[in-house]
Amino acid sequence: MTDLSLEREFNIPADRLFDWISSKAKVLQWFGPEGMNVPDSELDFSRTGPWYAVMANDSVKVKVSGHVTHVDPPRSVGFTWGWHDDDGTRGAESHVTMSVVPTQSGARLLLDHRDLDDSEQSASHERGWISSFNKMASVIK
Amino acid sequence: MNPLTTAFSALSDSTRFGIVEQLMDQGETLAGDLVAGTGMSGPAISRHLKVLRDAGLVSSRAAGTKRYYSVHSDGLRAIADWTLSRRTFWETSLDRLEAAILLDEDAHE
Numbered sequence: 001m002t003d004l005s006l007e008r009e010f011n012i013p014a015d016r017l018f019d020w021i022s023s024k025a026k027v028l029q030w031f032g033p034e035g036m037n038v039p040d041s042e043l044d045f046s047r048t049g050p051w052y053a054v055m056a057n058d059s060v061k062v063k064v065s066g067h068v069t070h071v072d073p074p075r076s077v078g079f080t081w082g083w084h085d086d087d088g089t090r091g092a093e094s095h096v097t098m099s100v101v102p103t104q105s106g107a108r109l110l111l112d113h114r115d116l117d118d119s120e121q122s123a124s125h126e127r128g129w130i131s132s133f134n135k136m137a138s139v140i141k
Numbered sequence: 142m143n144p145l146t147t148a149f150s151a152l153s154d155s156t157r158f159g160i161v162e163q164l165m166d167q168g169e170t171l172a173g174d175l176v177a178g179t180g181m182s183g184p185a186i187s188r189h190l191k192v193l194r195d196a197g198l199v200s201s202r203a204a205g206t207k208r209y210y211s212v213h214s215d216g217l218r219a220i221a222d223w224t225l226s227r228r229t230f231w232e233t234s235l236d237r238l239e240a241a242i243l244l245d246e247d248a249h250e
Contacts, residue, residue, distance in 0.1 A: 004227055008235050010242060020242060030238035033230055085146055109238075111231055 004113040014100045014107040018074035021098050021109065022046040044068075045077045045098075065090065074100055081113070144197060145219055151196035156181065157189050161198055161212060169202075169211040 010017050020026045024044040032038055032055045041053040045068055052065035066080035076099040082090045092115070099110040152158050156179060164170055176186045190210060193199040197216035202209045 004231065006228075006231055006235060008239065010239070012242060012246070017242075020238060026241075029241045030234055032237075033233040034237060109235070111235070113227055113231065 003115065004111075006111040008109045008111075009103065009106065010109065011106040014102040015074040017107040017109060018100045021100070022071065022073070022077050045071065045079060046073075047071060051079060063088075066093070066096075069095075076100065144216075147196045148198055148216055148220055151192050151198060154189070154192075156186075157193055160186075160189060160193065160210075164199060164210060164212045169209050172201075172208045172210060175210065 012020075020030075022045040024042075024046070027043045027045060028038060028041065031041075031043055031053060036055040036057050038053055038055055042051050043053055044051060048068045048071060050065070050067055052063060054061065054063045056062075063084040064081060065084065066082055068077065068079045070076070070078045076097060078095065078097045080093050081096050082093045084090050094113060094115045097110075097112045097114075099112075101108045101110065152161065159179065160175055163175065172186070172190070173183075175190075176183050179186060190199065190201070194201065197213055197219075199210050199216075200213040202211070
């Protein structure tokens, strides 16, 4: 599946970077793509428990929610992630981990977004989708 | 339902999924040739094609009494964009985080 890993370097100490990725007031300042606002949310990654965010622009409104599964300051936070359908049904669950590693000049943020492997059936279903997407990509070009 | 969920819902039927795959492989195909591959009746295939057309996944073109079907690339692109969105989501969020931290640094100086 499409596991995603991203890295960013920051010139601030690890504990301050951790604050930026966990405290509600700070997370609200950056969570979500440019041009989307977050009219409704519970984005507290500084404690375990449920979280959600509603993101919207002029044409789209989407909700994502999950559960904060671990908080280990100033090192890492982990939470589950699932998009909601328009009728509120929550889709397949994935897992996000944000880790902070001190560096000489500040700290590095590692972001991992992985799918939860819940059954062989869903895995084979996904393989089917992926082969179709590959074809789609060649059609779209 | 939004266009994307309509598209996924249309593709959740194995016959319709197969039709889209066939059209992606072969390009524009005569409706009659689509029927031949499935062992289903013409009217049954027509109903499936209507669902796919309504979902924006296939388009059709009439030539005389014949009707040709092909994949509608806009509909497929919407799905392809959706699969890319996880990366886009986090990349742009991290861009914003970077900008917010720089702004905050300036305020503290």
